[in-house]
Amino acid sequence: MLEKEKSRRIVDELLMYFFSHDIKQLSIELDFPKEGFHAKIQGHCEELPEDIYDFLEMLNTPRDLNLENYYDELLGGSQSHHEEEDYYLLGSMIDKADIIYTDHLLTIQIFRKHFNS
Secondary structure, rough: OHHHHHHHHHHHHHHHHHHHHHOOEEEEEEEEOEEEEEEEEEEOOOOOOHHHHHEEEEOOOOOOHHHHHHHHHHHOOOOOOHHHHHHHHHHOOOOOEEEEEEEOOEEEEEEEOOOOO
């Protein structure tokens, strides 16, 4: 799978998290510098989701290059809801995730390092 396709799928999964927690007024920033892929997703929510710190821990699961070839099969394509294990799979696709919550604005920032083939 090409890097931009992998990046799109990662953003899709993050959006699913926002949608499942009814977070509104979303904005997304994507950047593809030489070193990798950066994404920042923001949305308005009155209260921080109860599972946000568990979600952050899952996103920061150590990246597994061997798992990337099986990512689509493991997540089962397009779904409208994910189980906790699915977010661990997502974490295995990225290198770093951070969460910021200020003034009812939730921001998730991720980074995925580019490896030369």
